[in-house]
Amino acid sequence: MEAPATTLGAGVVKRVSRLADGRELIYYDDPGTTLPAARRLDERELGGRPETATMRRDVLTGDWISVAAARQNRAFLPPADLDPLAPQSPTNPSEVPDLYDVAVFENKSPSFGPALDAATGDAPVAVDPPQGLADLDAPGLGRSRTSVGRCEVVCFSPEREGSFGTQSVTRARTVIEAWADRTAALSALPGIRQVFPFENRGEQIGVTLHHPHGQIYAYPYITPRTKLLLAAIEREGADLFERIIAFEEEGPRVVLEAEHWIAYVPFAARWPVEVHLAPRRHAPDFAALTEAERDELASVYLRLLRGVDRLYDTPTPYIAAWHQAPVDVARDTVRLHLQLTSPRRAADKLKYLAGSEAAMGAWIGDVPPEQSADRLREAVNA
Template sequence: MTRITMTRLADGREILYFDDAGSAERPAASLVDHRDLPARPEPGQLRFDALSREWVAVAAHRQSRTHLPPADECPICPTTPANQTEIPAPDYDVAVFENRFPSLGPDTREIPAAPGWGTAAPAVGRCEVVAFTPQHTGSFAELGWPRTRTVIDAWAHRTEALSALPGIQQVFPFENRGADIGVTLHHPHGQIYAYPYVTPRAAVLAAAAGEYFDRSDGTATLTSSLLRAERSDGSRMVLEGEHFSAYVPFASRWPLEVHLVPHRPVPDLAALNGAERDELAQLYPDLLKRLDALYPTPTPYIAAWHQAPLEPARRRAGHLHLQLTSPRRAADKLKYLAGSEAAMGAFINDTTPESVAARLREVASEPAGAAARTLTPEGAPA
């Protein structure tokens, strides 16, 4: 089993080491942060937008956060005498710690239940960083099965722990990969946000899921229904396993978009059993490698784990799934959100889901080093 060790950084933030199965116990000396850190900044604000009825986090203190430092100054590499980092140990497998420049937190509690114009509150919640590997270079797809399995255990552990904090309504593990997405660190890593409210996108998905669940008298989730339909149709399927399957959705919004769905309707990563986690550790990197195989250079992406909100009325209809998206529409072109998408939320996709799925199936069988083909604006292989 994954070995878990918890300690504190010099300013009081929590850090947890998740070491691969069979690892030895961590030496106590490696758990001490010897830095002289300033006190944690005051939290930002949550402000309520009465026009959309959505919460907005105001976090001006994040302007000073680290931005794409050189490798010898990376804050999430293991600590060395020349570079004392956020991770005090000289080596680690996977590390999770509270963000030094969080959008939310560090306090967790309820926010105003009946907000209106002018309602503001401290930006409570939790933001954590997940360092996937001690290696400064590389990608999630290259971690290997044992380390990927450790990351999955870390996601599950943190989902369960953060869900239990006062006032938390939603837990969101995700990875932003690539400078085109806006990452601030090159080191392979992800994040976990624990929100004190249900986010706008999650609320929309939860409403649709709830309506379907009620119409089926509680016998099926919307996500499981969509998975059955996609598997039956077949034209947009990318891969199928015993416990998980992946497909390009019928009405995908992004040039590259794949949903990875467990066959069993579970609400979150913490609810996955051992066999499901084992297979996920195989299929998820497979999916990421297919994305990278499409073009000669690595594909930027957002890997978003949609977990059920914690409110019981919304949770009962929830079904964990990954939405993996990329704005890349050609080897040298990105999709930018223009007026229709950014202002109105009305997406226009320049690729067809069927051709994208076909290409993602094809690249799995191509020999290593084969010249990557590109997708035309219509989505057909060029």
């Protein structure tokens, strides 16, 4: 069956389909792909989708905790012949029914969703219309809300092993276009307040699938980390990101520079490996990037990731977190940027968050940021 097609930037073609249980599946074809336009339908016999989780408010911090018990049943390091992200075969009833370049689909065991504006049990929707957005910040013990939202899986390649950094420049550009397209689409869904693309890499991080992939979370609230950022902007000024980039550009921690992008180890880096990547021009999210910025990012991001992998003889575990502005506030002040972090402090040592960091949020850096920048800069330019 030929899926409806839309041509996006850089010649990427988007084809929309559905999985057997109704979840959305989107193919993003590379420019000049050799894949046929027709795609097989998902003919598996699947049960119903899990009920949307409920989130509970931690009265000590104000944070919302989504209790998603269905995630206990997700795949855990399956054998290669049962890879759930590989194209389906007669012996592997995976999540993607046909060959693909890049595929995005709704997570089978989501932390948020699939409900967007419906309540679960006796937990109201995340944003209660009579009270509006302020309802999530209201005081009180024992408060719960439905974990509305969307969680998606982004498959970077049909290959069973690798990561974003092992992809070609063309494939990286296709994924970037997918991130931009999904950011715009998810931001427009009811109840969504923030969209977060990320990649977890390595078993040391907790990865349960070796297949090269990332995820996108669409939250019904502004995340705690971003609330701290909003407070910093309120304290430091609306031009905070512009001044950070100017400050780092004049210092010793720049790792990589390009026309539209700059990568640097931040002045107060927490992790043994920590590098930020930001556009020089203000853009609140992927959807706001120009074609030229997206094109350059494909090669710049690959250079950065491959440099990170050259730090040691084996692949570096990391979390690649793309911070974007909330959907409805601070669009002119919060800039899209990557925060890539790794707990690897030596070839055979990891940094574990123990008493001070985990319990009190009081960090102690193991590696001086300037020393980390020197090593990363050398690795990126090798």
